Amino acid sequence: MTNEEKQKTTSRIIAKAWADDAFKARLLADPIAVLRAEGVEVPAGITFKVVEDSATVQTLVLPPKPADLSDEDLDKVAGGAGVWCMFCVMCL
Template sequence: MTNDGSMKITGRIIARAWADEDYKARLLADPATVMEAEGLAVPTGIAIKVVEDTATVQTLVLPARPIDLSDDDLGEVAGGRPSGKDTWAYTRPLF
């Protein structure tokens, strides 16, 4: 789900869920069916989870670890200290 078309569909799904409580309930209960009905193909064997942030609960998504990066590469991607640099990398705060 990284191309422009799928991003537009995802945005439409989110906007509709904000406006329609019944739609949101269906999206939370069975996201793959809702997404497919909106035109997003969900590959066989892939489970989709939708969670809703609230004023008091925020979600941090921990992506799967890439299998082709070294530990040093992962440290740089994750906001660790870049190799060969004297300063710490800065990443945007979550909140």
């Protein structure tokens, strides 16, 4: 799956959660089952945590630092050159 396809899938799942309270409840309770049902391939050993932001609570996700990231690469990411999505762990 390309990054563009992952972003489209992520957007579709978010929109569905906004529109369907029962779907959102399932996504929060059992994200792996819901993602797989939506056609997302989740590798064995991967865990997903889905959290819902609000007007007063925001989530900041710190992805794992790649072992082979140079200072130049870090500067690019810090400058906004990186694109992150809910499937980033699968992009590594």
